[in-house]
Amino acid sequence: MKHKGFIDINQTLDKVAELFADPSNLKEYQDGFIRKIHVSGDKGQTGAISKMFYKHGKNEMELTETITKNDLPHTFEASYYHIHMDNTMKCNFTALSDNQTRYEYEYEYTRINWVIPRLMAILFPGMYKKPAEKWLRQFKAFAEKQ
Template identity: 55%
Template structure:
């Protein structure tokens, strides 16, 4: 399963990328985010591995992020592993003049266990809608600054 899209942000690309790379901002746009912990390598460098923790009510979730390619301020790609699924996300940041940025994203789910796969079949837009919600929240939060 794969989806992609873009959103235009009324901030210069440098500000957008700085907001994107500051882990303290994750809780502002990713629902349930608790913390990010570096496990291997150097933060934001290719090959770096981090554990990301989320809390949804009484249910916790952990993801392992591995940076595939960091070519910021232009692009960033990482893989995310969860016990029930794996996905990759590629983000690109294109300047739209000096005061705006186009954030282009592409998410591909490469592995899903039975229940998430079934949910994707029964509710095909569920994963896309969650991703788009976070992208919209990203835009809202950075434009507040």
């Protein structure tokens, strides 16, 4: 299951990339974000592995992030592992003008290993798309305030 799209942000390319790259900003636009812990590799660089923690209802969810490509300010790619699912994220940033940046994204769920989420993905594919789109809108609002 793959989702693609873009959002235009009224901010410079370098500023958008700087805000995107700083894990301390995740709490500003990702609902439920708790913390990110660096595990191995050069922090923020290709090959780096981190644990990311989110509040999901009454539970805490843990993801393992592996950065597969970091060519910011233009490109960032990562894979995310959870006990029940895996997904990949590809982000491309393009300057549309001196003060406007296009953020293109592609998210792909490559494994859904639990019956209920798999069934939900088949019956309601938008269920996985809506949170990602919400985070993008929240990132845009956050970036434009900086």
